[in-house]
Amino acid sequence: MNYITLTYWDLVIAALLIGVNAALSIRLRLSLERPLVIAACRMVVQLLLLGLVLKVLFETVSLPFTAAAALVMVLFAGYEVMGRQERRLKGWWSYGVGTGCMLFGGTIVTVFALTTQLQPEPWFHPRYALPLLGMILGNMMTGIALGLNTLATNVGRERAAIETMLALGYDRAEAFRPLIRESVRNGLIPIINSMSATGLVSIPGMMTGQILAGADPWDAIKYQLLVMFLIAGATGIGAGCAIYAMASRLTDARHRLRLDRLTVK
Amino acid sequence: MLRIRGLTRPGLEPFDFDLPPGEAVAMFGPSGAGKTLLLRAIADLDPNDGACALGDARREDMPAPDWRRLVSYMAAEPGWWGDRVGDHFADPDAGRKLLPPLKLPEDAMGWTLARLSTGEKQRLALARVLERAPRVMLLDEPTSGLDADTTRAVEAVLRTRLDDGAALLFVTHDIEQGKRLARRALFVDAGKVRERSL
Numbered sequence: 001m002n003y004i005t006l007t008y009w010d011l012v013i014a015a016l017l018i019g020v021n022a023a024l025s026i027r028l029r030l031s032l033e034r035p036l037v038i039a040a041c042r043m044v045v046q047l048l049l050l051g052l053v054l055k056v057l058f059e060t061v062s063l064p065f066t067a068a069a070a071l072v073m074v075l076f077a078g079y080e081v082m083g084r085q086e087r088r089l090k091g092w093w094s095y096g097v098g099t100g101c102m103l104f105g106g107t108i109v110t111v112f113a114l115t116t117q118l119q120p121e122p123w124f125h126p127r128y129a130l131p132l133l134g135m136i137l138g139n140m141m142t143g144i145a146l147g148l149n150t151l152a153t154n155v156g157r158e159r160a161a162i163e164t165m166l167a168l169g170y171d172r173a174e175a176f177r178p179l180i181r182e183s184v185r186n187g188l189i190p191i192i193n194s195m196s197a198t199g200l201v202s203i204p205g206m207m208t209g210q211i212l213a214g215a216d217p218w219d220a221i222k223y224q225l226l227v228m229f230l231i232a233g234a235t236g237i238g239a240g241c242a243i244y245a246m247a248s249r250l251t252d253a254r255h256r257l258r259l260d261r262l263t264v265k
Numbered sequence: 266m267l268r269i270r271g272l273t274r275p276g277l278e279p280f281d282f283d284l285p286p287g288e289a290v291a292m293f294g295p296s297g298a299g300k301t302l303l304l305r306a307i308a309d310l311d312p313n314d315g316a317c318a319l320g321d322a323r324r325e326d327m328p329a330p331d332w333r334r335l336v337s338y339m340a341a342e343p344g345w346w347g348d349r350v351g352d353h354f355a356d357p358d359a360g361r362k363l364l365p366p367l368k369l370p371e372d373a374m375g376w377t378l379a380r381l382s383t384g385e386k387q388r389l390a391l392a393r394v395l396e397r398a399p400r401v402m403l404l405d406e407p408t409s410g411l412d413a414d415t416t417r418a419v420e421a422v423l424r425t426r427l428d429d430g431a432a433l434l435f436v437t438h439d440i441e442q443g444k445r446l447a448r449r450a451l452f453v454d455a456g457k458v459r460e461r462s463l
Contacts, residue, residue: 160344160345161344161345161346162346163340163344164340164344164390165346167308167310167338167340168334168397169334170330171328254309255328256309256312
């Protein structure tokens with residue numbers, strides 16, 4: 001692959017555009033110049049660190065190091081999912097459910113892709129494993145957070161209906177069925193929308209990157225399709241597991257509704 | 266016979282209670298005294314301690330849904346999950362004949378939830394419990410908001426169930442209604458339950 005390597009001066013010139021934004025902010029008194037500059041600096045530092053980490057990982061190609069990096073990514077993604085929930089499970093459950101399900105779904109799908117479709121040598125090569133996992137996690141986060149939010153918000157609204165079903169002798173799976181259906185549906189809608197819009201409205205970032213890096217568009221598109229299928233699969237697995245886990249935590253073995261295990265807004 | 270020994274939960278002091286088949290017991294007490302907590306504890310809808318049994322069958326030996334089919338609780342404000350009345354019945358066709366004694370037309374089974382008044386909802390919620398023929402009914406203010414005639418109709422339906430051997434524990438604020446249906450009463454105040462005859 002041949003591509004145009006950027007010099008640091010190229011980046012400095014591009015960063016002038018941030019200066020344009022800052023000037024706009026000062027002119028309109030948005031008081032956004034500080035957050036703007038801080039965010040830009042954070043981005044630079046985070047990406048430089050990421051670059052250092054990736055360089056080391058790509059040179060060592062070690063399974064423990066790659067796995068550790070993957071775990072750190074999952075832990076951060078779990079934190080993000082927790083932060084996006086208005087009402088959440090009390091205690092560690094809130095973090096545990098989202099993180100556990102991302103670990104589960106993300107691992108399954110990434111390993112599946114690495115061992116059957118991509119087959120790099122060795123199979124866990126961080127050059128493939130980490131970017132794939134990153135894209136998968138980024139999209140799973142949205143699906144899981146939306147699904148859990150739907151469940152946590154609507155369980156309060158549907159409390160009377162659920163408790164009436166339980167009081168009449170329905171079990172907890174039956175009483176939660178409509179709610180679980182609605183939550184999984186909400187978790188899956190973003191990926192469905194993004195699949196229908198891909199190529200018409202948006203040119204996916206990953207594909208753009210590959211094309212800029214000199215890849216044949218056809219190859220880039222095949223990669224993009226692979227990634228979209230992986231994302232869809234992982235989101236379904238992750239959101240499904242997370243919603244079932246939360247629903248079972250919101251009930252107990254005696255088929256009671258346990259809203260006391262949910263935080264109050 | 267429903268036997269309760271040492272039933273307790275936060276907000277409710279331990280209490281013992283026996284309810285033989287065919288008998289009704291009224292429950293009185295100010296709002297917030299713990300009447301609903303008590304009924305919910307018997308139905309095992311909230312975490313609670315103590316022993317409940319129906320005849321020889323102990324509550325802890327059976328899955329909670331089985332217990333609640335035998336000992337059914339109806340909330341003061343019952344919930345609905347389907348779009349139509351019939352969605353809430355196990356067998357809407359057979360359930361039709363429960364409606365006229367409650368002063369509702371049989372075709373109410375096809376009505377949408379949105380058009381129901383509070384009083385209609387209350388009687389349909391009761392019909393939904395009656396359809397499942399529990400051995401013990403725990404009814405939280407089953408006739409609040411009904412006019413005198415309709416209240417009498419509901420009471421008549423409940424009395425036929427008592428004659429058939431069902432037992433009834435119900436919350437009411439009307440001492441006369443308590444006397445019409447029951448000879449014993451529970452008075453609940455600040456989580457303490459005392460039994461008296463009416």
